[in-house]
Structures are given as C-alpha cells and as structure tokens.
Amino acid sequence: MIAALGRSLVLLALLVSTVGVVVGAATAMRRSAAGWAWTRRLAYLFALAMIAANVLMLWALVARDFSVSYVAQVGSRAIPNWVAVVSLWSSLEGSILFWGLVIGAYVAVATWANREQHPEYMPWAVAVWLACGAFFAFLLAGPAQPFQTVHPVPAEGPGPNPLLQNHLLMAIHPPFLYLGFVGMTIPFGLASAALLTGRLGHDFLRPLRTWLMLPWTFLTVAIVLGGWWAYEVLGWGGYWAWDPVENASFLPWLTATAALHSALLTERKGVLKGWTVTLVLATFLLTILGTFMTRSGVFNSVHSFTQSAIGPTILVFLVLALVWSIALLALRIDRLGAEGTIEPALGRDALFLVNNLVFVLFTFTILLGTVFPLLVEALRGVQMSVGRPYFDRMAVPLGVALLLLMGVGPALPWGRATPAQVRQALVPPLKGAALAAALGAALGVRRPWTLVALAFGGYTLQVTLRELWLPLARRRRAHGESFGRALVEAGFVRGRRRFGSYLVHAGAAMVIVAIAVSSTMGESREAQLRLGEKTEVGAYSLTFLAVDQVSEPHRQAVVARVAVTRAGRDLGVLSPRMNQYERQREPIGTPAVRSSLFEDLYLSVMNIDPAGGNLGLLAMVNPMVGWIWAATALMAIGSLVSLVPSRADTRP
Amino acid sequence: MSEGGASKGKPRPFNRRVLLAGLVVVAPLVAVLVMNLGRNPHLIASPLVGRAAPDFVLRPLDGGEPVTLASLRGRPVVLNFWATWCVPCFEEHAVLVSAARATGDRAHFIGVVYQDDEEQVRAFLARQGSAYPSLLDPGSRTAIAFGIFGVPETFFIDGEGRIAAKHVGPLDAPSLEAKLRLSGLAP
Numbered sequence: 001m002i003a004a005l006g007r008s009l010v011l012l013a014l015l016v017s018t019v020g021v022v023v024g025a026a027t028a029m030r031r032s033a034a035g036w037a038w039t040r041r042l043a044y045l046f047a048l049a050m051i052a053a054n055v056l057m058l059w060a061l062v063a064r065d066f067s068v069s070y071v072a073q074v075g076s077r078a079i080p081n082w083v084a085v086v087s088l089w090s091s092l093e094g095s096i097l098f099w100g101l102v103i104g105a106y107v108a109v110a111t112w113a114n115r116e117q118h119p120e121y122m123p124w125a126v127a128v129w130l131a132c133g134a135f136f137a138f139l140l141a142g143p144a145q146p147f148q149t150v151h152p153v154p155a156e157g158p159g160p161n162p163l164l165q166n167h168l169l170m171a172i173h174p175p176f177l178y179l180g181f182v183g184m185t186i187p188f189g190l191a192s193a194a195l196l197t198g199r200l201g202h203d204f205l206r207p208l209r210t211w212l213m214l215p216w217t218f219l220t221v222a223i224v225l226g227g228w229w230a231y232e233v234l235g236w237g238g239y240w241a242w243d244p245v246e247n248a249s250f251l252p253w254l255t256a257t258a259a260l261h262s263a264l265l266t267e268r269k270g271v272l273k274g275w276t277v278t279l280v281l282a283t284f285l286l287t288i289l290g291t292f293m294t295r296s297g298v299f300n301s302v303h304s305f306t307q308s309a310i311g312p313t314i315l316v317f318l319v320l321a322l323v324w325s326i327a328l329l330a331l332r333i334d335r336l337g338a339e340g341t342i343e344p345a346l347g348r349d350a351l352f353l354v355n356n357l358v359f360v361l362f363t364f365t366i367l368l369g370t371v372f373p374l375l376v377e378a379l380r381g382v383q384m385s386v387g388r389p390y391f392d393r394m395a396v397p398l399g400v401a402l403l404l405l406m407g408v409g410p411a412l413p414w415g416r417a418t419p420a421q422v423r424q425a426l427v428p429p430l431k432g433a434a435l436a437a438a439l440g441a442a443l444g445v446r447r448p449w450t451l452v453a454l455a456f457g458g459y460t461l462q463v464t465l466r467e468l469w470l471p472l473a474r475r476r477r478a479h480g481e482s483f484g485r486a487l488v489e490a491g492f493v494r495g496r497r498r499f500g501s502y503l504v505h506a507g508a509a510m511v512i513v514a515i516a517v518s519s520t521m522g523e524s525r526e527a528q529l530r531l532g533e534k535t536e537v538g539a540y541s542l543t544f545l546a547v548d549q550v551s552e553p554h555r556q557a558v559v560a561r562v563a564v565t566r567a568g569r570d571l572g573v574l575s576p577r578m579n580q581y582e583r584q585r586e587p588i589g590t591p592a593v594r595s596s597l598f599e600d601l602y603l604s605v606m607n608i609d610p611a612g613g614n615l616g617l618l619a620m621v622n623p624m625v626g627w628i629w630a631a632t633a634l635m636a637i638g639s640l641v642s643l644v645p646s647r648a649d650t651r652p
Numbered sequence: 653m654s655e656g657g658a659s660k661g662k663p664r665p666f667n668r669r670v671l672l673a674g675l676v677v678v679a680p681l682v683a684v685l686v687m688n689l690g691r692n693p694h695l696i697a698s699p700l701v702g703r704a705a706p707d708f709v710l711r712p713l714d715g716g717e718p719v720t721l722a723s724l725r726g727r728p729v730v731l732n733f734w735a736t737w738c739v740p741c742f743e744e745h746a747v748l749v750s751a752a753r754a755t756g757d758r759a760h761f762i763g764v765v766y767q768d769d770e771e772q773v774r775a776f777l778a779r780q781g782s783a784y785p786s787l788l789d790p791g792s793r794t795a796i797a798f799g800i801f802g803v804p805e806t807f808f809i810d811g812e813g814r815i816a817a818k819h820v821g822p823l824d825a826p827s828l829e830a831k832l833r834l835s836g837l838a839p
Contacts, residue, residue, distance in 0.1 A: 158739070274670075292685065312689060319682055326674035330666040371684055378687040 003068045006056050006147030013049035013100065014137035016042050017130040024127030028120075028196070036119065039126050043111045046133055050104030057097055057146060058088060066157055069148035070094050076159030078554045083160065086171045089178070090160035092295065092310070093146035098175075100136050102182040107133060110186045110211060118204055124193035132185045135317050143310040162581035165554060166588050169229040176222035177249060181287045183215025184252060187259075188284035191277045195328045198335035200266075200273045209263050210643060212280060216256045217639040223249050224511075224632040235576075235589040235604035237524065237620040239628070240515075242391040247370045248290030251363055255283040258359035265352045268414070270339030274329070275356070277336065281325040286363075288318045293370075345416040351409035358401050365394045396516075400453050403512045406505050407460030410467055432462030436513075445521065453516035460509045467502045471495050492641065500642025507635030514627035524620040526606065530613060538621035540601055541565045545573065549610055556580045558587075558610045562603055562617070564594065576603040576617075599623040699799075701818055705731075705809045706797035710764065710787035713773060719762070719787055721813065728759045728816075728835045729809040732823075733800050735768040736776040740822035741804045745780050747823050751832070752783040759832070764789050766803045808835035 020042035027035030060068045061084045064075050074087045074094065089098040107129045114122050140146065164170045190208045194200040200208075226246065227239035240246060259279035266276045292314045342349045369390050411425040436458025437451050445451055471490040475481055481489065491499040527535040529544040536542065545561040559577040563570075574592040581588065591604035599621055606616035700706075707721045721729070732748060734741040752761035761784035765773050773786060789795055798807060801820070808817040808831045816835035819827060 289681075315682075315685060315689065318685075322674075322678050322682070326671060326678065329674065330668070330671035333667050333670050367681075371681060374688045375680075375684050378684060 001067075002056060002060050002065055003147045003149040006053055006060075006068070007141075007145070009049050009053040009056065010100075010137060010140045010145075010147065013046055013053065013104070014134060014141050016046045016049060017134035017137055020046060020130035021127045021134060024123045024130060028123035028127065028193075031119070036123055039123050040111055040115060043107050043126050043130060046130060046137075047104035047108035050100040050133075050137075053140075053147075054088070054097060054101040057094065058085060061085065061087060064157075066155070067150050067153045068146070069150050070097075070146035072150045072154050072157050074160045075157040076554070077156055079159050079165065080554070082168075082171060083165045083554070086164060087160035089174045090164045093140075093144045095174075096136060096139050096144045096310075097146050098178060099182055100133070100140060102175075102178045103129075103133050103136060103185060106183055106186055110189075114207060118207065120197050121190065121193040121204055124196045125189040128189035128192045129185055132188075139310060139313060143313050159554065159581075162555070162579070162588055163233070165581065166579060166590060167229060167233045169225060169232060173222060173225040173229050176218050176225055180215050180217075180219025180222045181249070181252070181290065183211075183218060184256065184284045184287045186215070187212040187280045191280040192324075192328060194273075194277055194336070195332040198332050200277065200336050202267065202270070205263060205267045208276075208280070209260065209267070212256060212259055212263065212283075213639060213643055216253070216260060217636055217643070219249065219253050219256065220639070221632060221636050223253060224628065228629055231625065232593065233588070233590060235591045235618070237522075237591075237602050237604065237618065237622060238519075239625070242369070242388055244370050245290070245294050247366050248286075248293045251366055251370075252283045252286040252290065254359050254363045254366070255279050255286060258356050258363075259283060261352055261355050261359075265342075265349065269342065269349065271342050273336035273338065274333040277333075278329060279356075281329070282363075285318070285321055285325060288314070288321055292318055343415045346412070346422060347417045348409055348412045348414045351405060351412060355402070355405050355409060358398060358405065362395070362398045362402075365398065366391070369394070396449055399512055399515070400449065400456055403453060403456040403460055403509060406509055407456065407463045410502070410505070411463045429459045429462040429466075433459035436461070440517075445517070447520050450516050450520045453513055457509050457513035457516075461506065464502050464506045464509065468499065468506070471499070496644060497642045500638045500640070503638025503641060504635045505638075507631040507633075507638060510631035510634070511628055514624040514631060517624045518622050518628070521624075522620055522622045524618065527617050527619065529615045529617055535617065535619065537601075537619040538599075539566050540571075540619070540621065542603070542617070542619055544615050544617070547608065547610065547615070550577075554581065558605075558608050560605055560608055560615050560617070562592075564601065574601070574603050576605045578605050578608055595626045597626075600625050700807075700815050703815060704813050705729075705807065705815045706794070708787075708789075708794040708797065710789055710794060713765065713770065713777075713786045713788060719785065721809075724760050724762075725813055726811050727757075728811055728832075729807075730759060730761045730832070730835075731764060731798075731807040731809060732762070732804060733764045733766045733795060733798070733806070734804045735766045736772045737768065738766075738803045742780075744804055744822035744824070747825055747828060749781055749783045751825070751828055755832075760784070762787060764794060766795055766800065767792060806831075808832065810836045 024039040027039050060071050061075055062081060064077055066072045070093050074091045089095045111126055187208060231239040259276055262272050262276045262279060266272050295310055295314055407429055413421055433455040437455040440451055440454040472486045475486040475490045523538045525537040531544060534541060534543045543563040545563050548559045550557040550559055557577045557579045559575050562574050564574055565571060574594055576592040577590050578587045589605050591602055594601040602620040602622055604618040606618050608615050705721060709718045709720050711718050763786035765786055765788050804822055806819040806823055807815055810816045817831045819831055
C-alpha cells in the first residue's frame with residue numbers, strides 16, 4: 001500500500017517537474033504572466049510531491065513497515081527511533097529520496113521568494129531547477145527505487161550501517177551536507193538564467209549572492225561537522241584525511257567561496273560577470289561530481305555507498321550538465337559585458353583577483369590529487385593512492401596564503417592606493433603578527449609553517465577586528481551611543497552584510513590557525529596496559545581501572561575505565577569504548593574526549609580483552625581542536641548575519 | 653542570434669576560447685571517470701594468488717578426524733569462508749552446493765565457518781542442505797592466514813596446493829565456473 005503510494009508520488013514529481021521545465025522555458029521565451037503562474041504552481045507541486053514521498057518513507061521507517069523495500073533493506077526493530085529516522089539517508093535509495101526532499105524545498109522557497117521579482121530571469125531559473133529535480137525524480141522512479149513492494153514481508157530487517165548508528169552527529173552532518181550540496185542547484189539555475197537572457201544586471205546579483213551564500217553556509221558547517229564526527233567516532237585522533245569524498249565536499253566549497261568574492265567585485269564595479277557566473281556553474285558541477293564519487297563505487301572511501309547501478313546514470317547527468325554549462329558560457333559570455341574596469345594597481349580590487357586565483361589553484365590541486373589515482377589505474381592497471389603528503393604539501397602554502405590575503409585585502413582601500421596609503425594600511429597589523437608568532441614561540445611552537453600560520457593569523461585577526469570595531473567606534477563618537485547600542489546599530493542594523501562578512505573572516509582565520517596548531521603540535525602515545533597500570537601523555541597521567549561490558553538493544557559494548565589526573569589533580573574517569581553491532585564483524589570504537597579551552601585529551605581503544613586483562617590504548621593530546629568547531633560556529637553566525645537583508649542594503 | 657541583439661559591438665556567435673578551455677579541463681576528467689566506471693576499489697589483489705596456500709588443521713563440524721590441506725593434495729580445492737549471519741553467504745550457498753554435487757569427486761569443496769556459533773551452523777545446514785564438509789576455525793587462525801577481509805571469500809586451490817584464484821563476495825554460477833576453470837577444472 002505505502003509502497004504503491006510512494007511510487008505514485010515519485011512519478012507525480014517526475015511528471016510535474018518535466019512539464020514544469022517545458023512551461024518555464026516557454027514562458028521565458030515569450031513572456032506570459034499566465035505561463036509564469038503555471039510555472040510556479042508546477043514548482044510548488046513538485047516540492048509537495050517530494051515532501052509527501054519523504055514523509056511517507058519516514059512513516060514506514062518508524063512503523064517498521066518491511067513491505068517497503070527500503071525499510072526491508074535498512075530498517076530494524078532493534079534500533080531506537082532516532083536511528084530509524086536517520087536511516088532515511090543512510091543508504092543509497094533513501095539518500096536520493098532525501099535529495100528530492102531538499103531540492104523540492106529549495107525550489108519552492110526560492111520560487112516563492114522571487115515570485116514578483118526578476119520576471120525576465122525567473123522562468124528560466126525555475127526551468128533549470130526543475131530539470132535538475134526531474135533527474136532526481138527519474139533516479140527514484142528507475143535506477144534507485146526506494147518504494148518497491150517486498151513480498152513476502154520479512155519479519156525483521158538488518159538495520160542501517162553501524163557507523164551511522166554510532167553517533168548523534170550522524171543525524172546532523174548529512175542533512176547539512178545535502179542542504180549545502182543540493183542548494184547549489186539554486187545559484188546554478190540563476191546563473192544559467194543570466195546566461196540565457198544574456199545579461200546580469202545589478203539587481204539580479206543580490207538573489208544570486210544570497211542563494212549562493214545560503215548553501216555555502218550549510219556546506220561550511222557540514223564539512224566541519226563531518227570532521228568533528230570523524231574525530232568523535234573513528235578513533236584515530238584526526239578530523240580530516242583527504243579522503244576522496246571529503247575532497248568532493250571541499251571542492252565546491254572552494255569554488256563557491258571564490259564566487260562569493262568575485263560576485264562582490266561584480267556588484268561594486270560591474271566587472272568579472274562572466275567569471276562569477278563560471279564559478280557558480282563550476283560549483284554546481286563539482287557537487288554533481290561529488291555525488292558521482294560517493295554513489296558510483298569508483299572511489300574507495302568511508303563514505304561510499306555500496307556499488308550500484310546509478311553510477312553511470314549520474315555520470316550521464318554530469319556530462320549533460322557540463323555540456324550545458326560550457327555551451328551556454330561559450331554562446332553567451334560575451335554578452336555579459338563589463339560595465340566598469342578594475343584598477344590595475346595595488347588595492348583591494350587587485351587582491352580580490354589574487355584571492356580568486358588562489359581559490360581556483362586550490363580547486364585544481366585537490367581535483368588533481370583526487371582523480372590522479374584513477375588515471376594511473378586506468379592507464380597502467382596499478383592501484384595507487386595519493387596520500388596525505390601530497391595534499392598536505394600543497395594545501396599548507398595555499399591555506400596560509402589565503403590566511404594572509406584575508407588580512408591584506410580588507411586592509412587596503414578600494415581602487416588605486418598610494419604608496420603612503422599602502423604603508424599606512426599594511427604596517428600596523430604587523431604588530432598583531434609579531435604578537436601571535438611570539439606567543440606561539442613562547443608556548444613551544446618551532447615548526448616554520450606553524451609559526452608562519454600564527455603570524456599571518458595574528459595579522460589577519462588584527463585587521464578583521466579593526467574592521468569590526470571601526471563602524472562601531474565611529475557611531476559611538478558621532479552619536480554618543482553606548483557600546484551595546486552602537487554594536488547593535490553598526491553590526492546588526494545598518495552594516496549587517498559587512499559586519500557578518502568580517503565575522504566570517506574572523507572565524508575562517510581562527511579555523512586555519514587552529515588546524516595549523518592542532519596538526520603539528522599534538523602529542524600521542526600508544527600503550528598496552530594491564531589492569532591498574534599507568535601511562536602518561538603530555539601532562540596527563542592515565543590509569544587503567546576496569547573493563548565493563550554494556551548491553552544495549554542494538555549493540556554490545558566493551559568499555560574501558562581510565563582515570564585521568566593532571567599534575568596531581570584528579571580529572572575523573574574517561575570511558576573510551578568498543579561497540580559491537582549485530583551482523584557486523586568489525587567492532588566500532590568510540591573514543592572518549594575531554595575538552596578544555598586549549599587542548600583535548602583523546603583516548604581511543606585499539607584493542608581490548610573483554611575478560612579484563614589487557615587494554616591497547618591510543619592516548620593523544622590535541623591542542624586547539626575545539627577552536628575549529630567554535631570558529632566554524634562563528635563563521636556560520638557571521639554568514640547568517642550578513643544573509644539577513646539590512647536597511648543599508650536596500651539602497652536605491 | 654535572433655533575439656536580444658543588444659550586445660554592444662560584439663556579434664560573435666560564440667566564444668571559442670571559453671569552449672576550448674572548457675573542453676580541455678572537462679574532457680580528460682570525464683574520460684577518466686568513464687574508464688573507471690566498472691572498477692571496484694574494494695577489490696585489492698591478494699598477494700596470495702599464485703603462491704602455496706597456507707596449510708591448516710581444522711576439525712569438521714560433524715566430528716571425525718581433523719582435515720589438513722596437505723591431505724587434500726592431488727585434486728583442486730574450493731575453500732569457502734562463510735557464516736550463518738552473513739546474508740551474501742546465504743545467497744551463494746545453493747550455488748556452491750549444486751556445483752559441488754555436479755563436480756563430484758573431481759574436486760574438494762570445503763566450507764570454513766567464520767566466527768559463528770556451532771549450533772547455528774548445524775541448524776543452517778540442516779535447513780539449507782549441504783553437500784560438502786564444513787570445518788570449524790576457532791580463533792580464526794586459518795581466516796587470518798588466508799587474509800580474510802570479510803565473508804564470503806572463496807579460494808580456488810589447484811592440485812599442487814597453489815592458490816589459483818580468489819573470489820570476494822557471493823559467487824554466482826558463471827563466476828564460479830570461470831574460477832573453477834582457472835584452477836584446472838575444465839568442465
């Protein structure tokens with residue numbers, strides 16, 4: 001019953017989106033008010049069908065209705081309800097269904113938000129969105145059907161992948177990632193519309209920027225949540241491994257960040273229109289490439305879904321999207337003529353160009369490292385992997401360069417700066433640089449790259465704080481306002497976009513510095529302990545107290561109790577554990593992490609004997625890891641602040 | 653282009669440089685992805701293939717003398733690591749049983765039980781039928797010697813005790829036949 005209803009909803013979504021593409025394109029070509037109304041209705045109906053299909057699947061998952069094929073595949077009576085809900089995106093078919101939900105919601109909201117604006121662009125944009133929606137509806141109707149009827153109905157299912165049941169972050173990381181990935185469809189549609197109409201007016205840059213920034217925010221958070229999850233679950237003490245699928249999420253982030261910056265220059269100076277549009281298209285294409293990487297089984301990764309038949313289908317979609325983008329750019333880019341010029345001198349304009357150059361270089365570097373092993377294997381039949389050394393060697397200088405650019409760019413005035421202005425802008429922040437580097441050196445930092453990162457971080461932070469502070473101080477002087485009032489007025493009421501952007505910069509600078517410090521300044525110790533024995537890592541002393549066996553409905557766990565003291569002070573007991581799920585051979589560890597302001601104590605069980613004799617313990621002290629999570633929250637807040645339109649933005 | 657002739661003084665139909673740059677970036681990428689479509693990154697070539705199989709001494713499920721690999725020399729051996737809790741093993745069971753019946757005494761089919769409960773194995777075989785002995789591998793020593801990554805995995809050992817081929821995942825009739833041919837069992 002449910003299966004049949006679900007199939008009907010998917011078919012409805014496919015039908016409605018296909019008709020919507022035709023109606024939208026026709027409306028765009030001949031400008032009809034009735035046509036636009038129908039395009040919108042079809043977009044809303046598509047969203048409705050997708051939402052309903054997802055609600056239905058959730059209901060089936062929670063009710064453990066094993067007559068629905070997807071539930072039979074991932075459901076189980078032994079799992080808690082939150083895992084049942086989360087398993088909506090835990091496996092291939094469900095994840096595509098969830099993709100449908102997200103694209104439906106995005107299309108509906110973006111259509112509604114622009115229903116009375118930009119009449120020359122919007123029908124094209126909706127047509128492109130619905131074309132993407134139609135592809136995913138097609139996947140659900142054919143190659144990746146979640147709503148098949150199972151007969152006879154099994155009494156019990158296997159439950160989702162244990163890695164996904166192991167931590168609550170798995171309930172949060174994937175939805176954010178989808179909101180980031182799928183959301184890039186919206187700017188793709190808007191950019192396509194700009195190319196199709198052959199113009200990109202000043203008024204249309206605002207929706208383009210807003211709808212790029214929204215998924216960008218989700219993607220930023222998602223990437224870091226993924227790192228956090230790896231840190232809290234996988235037990236090797238790190239948060240980023242340059243895994244192909246991690247790279248797949250990072251690639252569109254890089255181009256989207258570049259696009260956000262070049263869009264700003266386009267908005268201010270009327271230049272780089274074609275380039276901005278190209279970056280937006282590339283961002284979308286990279287999300288589809290990333291989807292292919294996870295779903296085709298071609299790449300080996302923690303993230304890959306089981307091998308499936310949809311790989312070739314997604315590849316076809318990727319090729320179509322590539323052909324569409326290149327053809328559209330080649331045909332129309334010359335019409336997006338510049339309305340101004342870039343000052344060919346040292347100044348903020350030029351720094352924007354350098355920023356874009358570094359981001360694009362970064363993108364190509366990661367793309368090359370990700371795809372290169374495939375090329376070698378295809379040509380020579382040898383399995384190989386481009387490991388961390390390549391990525392670290394390439395990413396460190398690029399990341400550090402971006403860190404410095406975040407300081408130098410905003411310090412410089414727009415346009416052409418005189419040598420005196422340049423000196424006045426660039427010299428004072430050297431104090432911040434010196435301070436941060438000296439502080440680091442005093443705390444024992446010796447590696448040159450880490451010191452460079454600290455110095456650049458200090459430089460950028462000083463510039464950023466000044467940019468955050470200046471309007472506020474100006475208000476206090478001009479209007480005699482209190483600090484709180486001036487903060488609210490300058491930061492949140494008037495200069496929201498600017499204020500938010502600098503909050504993002506402050507967060508990004510902190511993330512880069514924290515990565516530099518945590519990845520070079522940690523300590524680790526591996527020890528085999530018998531009951532009662534001690535080991536030490538950093539300033540911590542660890543005593544292996546006991547082993548407990550815990551039985552939970554969906555898993556068995558062996559828990560090690562480790563007493564922690566630091567400089568004689570008792571810090572309590574940490575309990576890293578090893579979880580054993582039914583029907584899963586490999587146990588999955590859960591490390592125990594004790595976070596303090598400057599460092600984490602990270603304990604992970606490598607092996608443990610349930611009878612209680614032996615514990616193989618990995619103990620690490622990871623400095624500043626918590627700052628990455630906190631600084632990312634700052635980036636997200638800054639981004640949201642700048643997303644809300646402010647009064648100053650609605651200038652004539 | 654017929655519509656929107658407002659472009660200023662640049663009547664070029666399309667921008668060749670953009671087209672060329674796009675193709676230069678995209679064509680190799682797509683080519684690499686297409687070439688790799690059928691690839692399974694989880695298949696790592698076993699270094700054991702071509703070498704002598706590690707010997708073992710394992711007790712059969714239904715009692716009796718322990719079986720050694722050396723004692724099976726002379727005829728090809730199909731060594732299948734499996735467990736009752738593994739769904740793909742369930743799928744391939746019928747294929748293995750009928751192949752074992754068809755080959756008769758031209759080859760030995762041997763199951764090695766991987767991390768499982770003896771009672772459950774007995775119940776499984778009673779329910780699903782069996783045509784060849786299953787050996788118990790307490791402590792998974794033999795599985796480790798063979799470098800088992802997950803069940804099911806099947807090794808094809810020729811008459812001289814060399815590993816001729818390995819199969820990861822459930823066997824279907826055609827792939828079983830192909831691997832049997834490799835290990836010197838021409839049908």
